[in-house]
Amino acid sequence: MDDSDDKPRSSRSTGSARLTDVARVAGVAPMTVSRALNRPELVSEGTRLRVQRAVLETGYVPNRVAGALASSRSRLVALLVPTVAHSLFAEVVQTVMGALAPQGYQVLLGLVGYTPEQEETILETVLSRRPDGIVLTGCRHSALTRQRLKSAQVPLVEIWDMTDDPLDMLVGFSHEAVGRAVAEHLLARGCRRFGLISADDSRAKRRAVGFVSALEQAGAGEYQLREVGTPSSMPWGREKSAELLDQHSLDAIVCSSDILALGVLAEAQSRGLSVPGQLAIMGFGDSSYAAASFPALSTVRIDGAAIGLRAAEHLLQRMALPAFQRAGQTLDIGFEIIDRDTT
Amino acid sequence: MDDSDDKPRSSRSTGSARLTDVARVAGVAPMTVSRALNRPELVSEGTRLRVQRAVLETGYVPNRVAGALASSRSRLVALLVPTVAHSLFAEVVQTVMGALAPQGYQVLLGLVGYTPEQEETILETVLSRRPDGIVLTGCRHSALTRQRLKSAQVPLVEIWDMTDDPLDMLVGFSHEAVGRAVAEHLLARGCRRFGLISADDSRAKRRAVGFVSALEQAGAGEYQLREVGTPSSMPWGREKSAELLDQHSLDAIVCSSDILALGVLAEAQSRGLSVPGQLAIMGFGDSSYAAASFPALSTVRIDGAAIGLRAAEHLLQRMALPAFQRAGQTLDIGFEIIDRDTT
DNA sequence: ATACAAATTGATTGCGCTAACATTCCTGGC
DNA sequence: GCCAGGAATGTTAGCGCAATCAATTTGTAT
Incomplete structure (x- = not known):
């Protein structure tokens, strides 16, 4: 219970209370404080209370940077999405974080845009934080990205896409299948002359590819394609549809997002x-405003909350495993054609 | 240039390449590798190249956890917003991250909801990561939160609100002023019997307070208030407005968000x-769908991008300062009444 | 009481990196 | 040739915490 004989603070110290300060106040060893805070079940009731009091008295805030270094567990999950300025991805971020927070994981957010180069850059800095898990949007990565992810040996969930060859776990849906389903839906409505307005984004492009392949398979329909930059916006949709309608006679326009639609x-x-008499319109995403537009927009619904939740669950399960055991689950969450008043 | 005499890897090591491995391969001291990577201008051309080669050869990924511990600089900024499932905050997240990434800062995202208790809990875990800066939504914090923030001595920007007594820097707007402006706008339109639909959120409530105080000041108008839970949604807006319209004769309904409107x-x-002949409607936020609804929604526009950008700029400026010098800037970003077709 | 296991606490060490200081290597002026 | 002064590199010593194993205390069955 004496209060001297401690090392003087080195000039490099941050000045705030440390574990050893709490230990001194509580009259126990630093290791016991660590246990009282992190594994309280290993410590007796009385000790736990004394440590709690000492924490309050000193205003101690644990330093998880040091903890992560010592234990090789960062309790950090990296979440990489193209953007949050899009309700679909915002929903994923919201649910992933909602599921991880109660388990004590914090989220390092990365916005990777729509190009593999950005993903590569951001992934490098992300890996330097030694996250315990990674949620990564998409399945198409550069060779370097794939290699880094493999050698990092971090539990990983790819989301929002589908592939036969996932890096680890996968929760998503097939963009080609979405495109095909949209084509079949519109063909069944009698549409034949299609305009496609697609963002410059590999997943949007694959939906377009799926759409076209369904037309070919059906042996019916012709199409005109226009590409727009990111981020998608109403003006883009308006401009490109004006162009299409000026130059072609169309009975349907399919968009890679609701906002374009x-x-x-x-x-x-x-x-x-x-609409839809002379022109049918399809969106993608079932954003909140799709149902509110007039006429209400037909679109494709993706359950972003389910993707986020399942991804988080898979990751938590894997991170709880003592060693790294490949399980490589794949989950296809599917999609739904929402047939409102524009088709 | 020999390649033995190194410590064998301890059982606690993570197994991936370390700075010392790169140093051995490059034939230099570890400190030189550190410099070559972090302060390349301090290292000769030849050394820099040899280190770069060694990095590639070993597949070295720096461990910023260790780096942060040693240098007391985490290069992490904590960004605390109520939610990202709301385009206004998503926009802030997007711009803050866009401004910080080029400067080498990563973002630790925290979703604090709309209660001071959640903010308190999340702030504690956030501070344990020793971020170099914090962006925090709102100015109303619990006493414990305020105390923790003060003793953490971290550069801090409060956003999305206004107060005379900021903790440090502040970029936002006055919610009371928004409420007053909306009231004046509608009074000028001849509206007198108002319904208010407000989320259970302290900032929305302050807008309502501003609205009511403007009515009182004008000595005109009466109002009925209905509160809804979070998150706000179209069904909430529909339900509460049905209730209001059943029970009262109203000529305007003011909502705390566009989605309610x-x-x-x-x-x-x-x-x-x-609309607006028999009933005027005002939203808040100028979400992307406000302009797209039919009739187009009158609302209040907040420049979330400007808030995010300015907040990031202020933070960067402060973090670049060698020591902690209070500057406590306050910036009122204002708002704009968007008068579309529902008022 | 005694022996033994289980629960609890403590001492040591090192996670991988960088601050701070020490040393060596140049360059050029005399 | 020699030395001042800067540039480049090296050495040492932690940052604050938890893994590991050792020591101690407590409980339990005989």
Whole structure:
């Protein structure tokens, strides 16, 4: 219970209370404080209380940087999405974080945009934090990215896409299948002359590919493709649909996102085209405003909350495993054509 | 250039390449590798190249956990917002991250919801990561939160609100002023009997308070208030507006978010009320769908991108300072009444 | 009481890196 | 040739914590 004989603070110290300060106040060894805070079941009731009091008295805030270094566990999960300025990905971020927080994991967010180069850069800095797990949007990565992920040996969930060859775990859906389903839906409605407005984004492109392949398979329909930059927006949708409608006679326009479709809808209304009578319109994502537009937008619903939740669950399960055991689960979450009033 | 005499890897080591491994391969001291990677201008051209080669050869990925511990610089910024499932905050997250990434800062995201208790809990775990800076939504914090933030001595920007007594830096706008401006706008339109639909969120409530105080000051108008839970949604807006319209004769409904206003709009349309003739509607936020609804929603525009950008700039400036010098800047970013077709 | 296991606490060591200081290597002016 | 002064590199000593194993205390069955 004496209070001297401690090392003077080195000039490199941060100045705030450390584990040893709490230990001194509580009259126990530093290791006992560590246990009282991290594995309280290993410590007796009385000791636990004394440590708690000492923590309050000293204003101690654990330093998880040091803890992570000593234990090789960062309690950090990296979450890499293209953007959060898109309700679909925002929903994923929200649910992933909601599922991880109660288990004591914090989230290091990375916005990788839509190019493999950005992903590569960001992944490197992310790995330097030694996350305990990674959630990564998409399955198409550069060779370097794949190699880094493999050698990092970190539990990993790829989301929002589908492949036969996942790096580890996978929770998503097939973009080609979405495209095919949309094509079949519109063909069944009698549409034949299609405009496609697609973002410059590999997954949007694969949906377009799926759409076209379904047309070919059906032996029916012709299409015109327009590409727009990211981020997608109503003005893009309006501009490209104006171009398409000026140059071609179309009976349906398929968009790679709801926001583009809203732009198309505005253009159609400004031309006095009846929707869906003269022009059918399909969006993608079932954003909150899809149901609110007039007429209500037909679209493709993706259950982002389910993707986020399942991804988090898979990751938690894997991270709880003592060693690294490949389990490589794949989960196809599917999608749903929402047939509202624009098709 | 020999290659033995190194310590054998302890059983606690992670197994991946370390700085010392790179140093051995490059034939230099570990400290030189550290410098070559972090302060390349201090190292000769030849050494830098040899180190780069050695990094590639060993597949070295720096361990910033150890780096942060040794240098007391985490290169981490904590970003605390209520949610990302709301385009306004998503925009802030997007711009803050966009501004910080080029400077080498990564973002630790925290979703604090709308209660001071959640903020308190999350802040504690956030501080344990020793971030170099914090961006925090709102100015109303619990006493414990304020105390922790003060003693942590971390550069801090509060955003999305206004106060005379910021903890450090502040970039936001006055919610009371928004409420007053909305009231004046609607009074000028001739509205007198108001319904307010407000989320259970302290900032939304302060907008309502501002609204009511403007009515009182004008000596005109009466109002009915309904509160909804979070997250706000169209169904909430529809339900509460139905309740209001059943029980009262109203000529305007003011909502604490665009999404609620969309629900009100749907309810008005289902009752055959002309908007804004029989019922004026105001939203808040100018979400992307506000302009797309029919009729286009009148609302209050907040420049989330400007808030995020300025917050990041202030933080970067402060973090670049050698010591901690209080500067305590406050920036009122304002707002704009967007007068579309529902008022 | 005694022996033995289980529960609890403590001492030592090192995670991988960088701050701070020490040393060596140049370069050029005299 | 010699030395001042800067550039480049090296050495030492932690940062604050938890893994590991050792020591001690407590409980339990005989």
